[in-house]
Amino acid sequence: MKTNDCKTCQLRNLDCFTTVSSKTLNFINQFKTREISLSSHALLTLEGETSNELYTIKSGWAFRYSTLSDGRRQILNILLPGDFTGLQAELDKPMQYGVEALTDCTVCVFPKQHLMRLYKNFPYLAHDLTWLAAHNELIVDENLVSVGQxxxxxxxxxxxxxxxxxxxxxxxxxxxxxxxxxxxxxxxxxxxxxxxxxxxxxxxxxxxxxxxxxxxxxxxxxxxxxxxxxxxxxxxxxxxxxx
Amino acid sequence: MKTNDCKTCQLRNLDCFTTVSSKTLNFINQFKTREISLSSHALLTLEGETSNELYTIKSGWAFRYSTLSDGRRQILNILLPGDFTGLQAELDKPMQYGVEALTDCTVCVFPKQHLMRLYKNFPYLAHDLTWLAAHNELIVDENLVSVGQxxxxxxxxxxxxxxxxxxxxxxxxxxxxxxxxxxxxxxxxxxxxxxxxxxxxxxxxxxxxxxxxxxxxxxxxxxxxxxxxxxxxxxxxxxxxxx
DNA sequence: CGAACCCTTGAAACGGGTCAAATCGTGTGG
DNA sequence: CCACACGATTTGACCCGTTTCAAGGGTTCG
CATH class of the missing domain: 1.10.10.10 (Winged helix-like DNA-binding domain superfamily/Winged helix DNA-binding domain)
Known part of the structure; x- marks a missing residue:
């Protein structure tokens, strides 16, 4: 058993998360390429960088932000454990935003390249991914209403x-x-x-x-x-x- | 041939949209439950309403908005032909936002209930849906940067x-x-x-x-x-x- | 003990909000 | 065909929330 096995992930014990079949869990586990440890203030991704990876925050807090050329910075969303990011960017295209750790963090990393394997073999998981993307938008929506009104x-x-x-x-x-x-x-x-x-x-x-x-x-x-x-x-x- | 057959959809002639196999196109065509004609100022969905449908703008302009209890309104995103909405909402849960037509519009309607059939049989299409959800967020992100900074x-x-x-x-x-x-x-x-x-x-x-x-x-x-x-x-x- | 960061406070300037009213279509009904 | 209503656009004056500038204090850490 890997030390960072998804089967023993503490987050899965929380009842705010859905349970998945062990087959699916196995897939997630092998889909995951690695785990990153970030210390507070460290950057997970840079604006303008290309990234071929998807990220789930396993522990700690982070935030997604975007800056204008003169330095003004807008924080788009605060990321908490279980939050997912990276879908917004195109494969091989520079990203519009960066992600920075607010506390020490551990982050699970998945390769975008093999995403289609997920879509082909795990439709329920694929559906979950779409749900997560839509849910992320909802949070940004809420922020936009705040900042605008x-x-x-x-x-x-x-x-x-x-x-x-x-x-x-x-x-x-x-x-x-x-x-x-x-x-x-x-x-x-x-x-x-x-x-x-x-x-x-x-x-x-x-x-x-x-x-x-x-x-x-x-x-x-x-x-x-x-x-x-x-x-x-x-x-x-x-x-x-x-x- | 239905009058509003997806195979003859004018949008598909634009080279800004990907082409799909005729099998996929057939599925989309039968997945679509109906087409709505809206006149300018008409509401496609209401805030607080529950909706079991997904929408693609076929022609015309619309916008997604959210209002506070005292009437202040934030427009979240402008919807143009080809834009997709409805994923943000949970099945059977009230929506946080409404959609209103800016011009006369025609809108293609898909049932959320049968979404899993899409995920099970058309993984590439499923992947596209996720892409659309993520792309929508990107637009809201951009708006948030504007309004905030x-x-x-x-x-x-x-x-x-x-x-x-x-x-x-x-x-x-x-x-x-x-x-x-x-x-x-x-x-x-x-x-x-x-x-x-x-x-x-x-x-x-x-x-x-x-x-x-x-x-x-x-x-x-x-x-x-x-x-x-x-x-x-x-x-x-x-x-x-x-x- | 200084350096770096964060929080706090005051004063002044300004961008944007609010209030009010006039103008300009454009469509409608008498 | 004119009168009128209604929505959208303009404009001026004033006010207030927020920004900017500036400086001081607290805490942590090398």
């Missing part, structure tokens, strides 16, 4: 609510709090705000006692109020595939 | 450049111009700007002679300057699947 405090509220829910699904939340590796600069870049204004908006929400930071932990003190402020309407939760 | 004139420039390229691919551009059914309110809602400021920014770009309107036609007068202003780096163009 909400003001600073609403955006931050929504970000917190949304990450809270995703973390909770993964069993990362304990007594209303979870490890939160984003700096204020990350929040600013994700929400299309300046650092200074992000700081002031955070201070405002803090004074309203909607949340607090305990070191690196974000504690959601008043979930319902935060939700209302963000005008949040929940995405339907269901089991999601893990590739 | 660019100022008003940059955003509008990018929107025009991006629609120009998409229209050109479809053979809709003639002597630098193409039919442009968006109102200034649409542009505002897509770019996260107010109507008034959109109008003033448009006036500014118009005075710089970067573009002009000739009735409903948008004419790109200085493509390169517009591109530079938008800090545009082009998406790789390749043939794309048409389902």
């Amino acid at each position: 909400r003001n600073a405090t609403e955006r931050i509220s929504l970000l917190f609510i949304s990450l809270y829910k995703r973390a909770a699904q993964l069993g990362l939340v304990e007594s209303k709090g979870f490890d939160f590796p984003l700096t204020q600069q990350h929040i600013a870049d994700a929400m299309g705000l300046s650092l200074v204004h992000t700081n002031k908006s955070l201070a405002k929400l803090k004074k309203m006692e909607l949340f607090e930071f305990d070191g690196q932990r974000l504690i959601i003190k008043q979930y319902e109020k935060l939700k209302k402020l963000a005008d949040y309407y929940s995405l339907p939760l269901r089991q999601r595939p893990l590739v | 660019r100022n008003a004139t940059e955003r509008i420039s990018l929107l025009f450049i991006s629609l120009y390229k998409r229209a050109a691919q479809l053979g809709l551009v003639e002597s630098k111009g193409f039919d442009f059914p968006l109102t200034q309110q649409h542009i505002a809602d897509a770019m996260g700007l107010s109507l008034v400021h959109t109008n003033k920014s448009l006036a500014k770009l118009k005075k710089m002679e970067l573009f002009e309107f000739d009735g409903q036609r948008l004419i790109i007068k200085q493509y390169e300057k517009l591109k530079k202003l938008a800090d545009y780096y082009s998406l790789p163009l390749r043939q794309r699947p048409l389902v």
Whole structure:
């Protein structure tokens, strides 16, 4: 048994992920070419680089971003364990975005070249991949609504609510709090705000006692109020595939 | 032969779309349950509604949008002929977004229920579907970068450049111009700007002679300057699947 | 002890939002 | 054929949220 065998993957024990047949699991296991360990701030992929690989975050947090030529950076999506990325890019074409680790991460790597083998032999898995691609878009959609229509405090509220829910699904939340590796600069870049204004908006929400930071932990003190402020309407939760 | 036979679909004559085997084409043809004719302003799907269908725009323009409870609306993506939507939503779950026609449209409808049959028997087609889902995300990504990082004139420039390229691919551009059914309110809602400021920014770009309107036609007068202003780096163009 | 990073705060400038009103079609009904 | 309504576009004035500039303080780590 390989040390990094998919059969023993801790994520599969979480009931937010679907279960798959052992035959499928075997395939995933041999489809996976390797596992990467990234330390915080390390880059998984570069903008403009070509990549022939697909990635699943096994542990840790990362983010997908895109920068303009003058350095302005937009964070497109925060990646949590179980999240999948790499499909957006064309084989042999430079990618429009990069992926950077927020914490130490382990990432499972799959070759794009053999993707058709998956589609030919594992239609259910293929269907899952499409689901994941569509689900990723939904998250970007949500971000776009925030950045386009909400003001600073609403955006931050929504970000917190949304990450809270995703973390909770993964069993990362304990007594209303979870490890939160984003700096204020990350929040600013994700929400299309300046650092200074992000700081002031955070201070405002803090004074309203909607949340607090305990070191690196974000504690959601008043979930319902935060939700209302963000005008949040929940995405339907269901089991999601893990590739 | 059905009147709306996929084999005679005009879109397939465009060389921006991949060709498929006649067997596959037959399947697509019978997979399609019906065709919808929408008039301008008509709603294809409603926010919060459940839909068990997938849609391809056959002709006309439409847009996907999401609104907050107080009425603020974000346009997520403009849909042109050949564009595909509906994957984002879960079967039996309410959708987060609606789709509205910008012009008179015809839309091809496929049932989500029988999607697995496609995955089981047409792996290449299944692969195409995933590609389409990922490609859709790329467009939303691009919008998010705009809305998050660019100022008003940059955003509008990018929107025009991006629609120009998409229209050109479809053979809709003639002597630098193409039919442009968006109102200034649409542009505002897509770019996260107010109507008034959109109008003033448009006036500014118009005075710089970067573009002009000739009735409903948008004419790109200085493509390169517009591109530079938008800090545009082009998406790789390749043939794309048409389902 | 300094270097690097992150968070915090104040003051001033500005881009974009809001309010209000006029103009310009374009289509409709009397 | 004119009158009117309605939607879309313009324009001006004012206001406010956010950005920018600047500086200080905290913490970690070599």
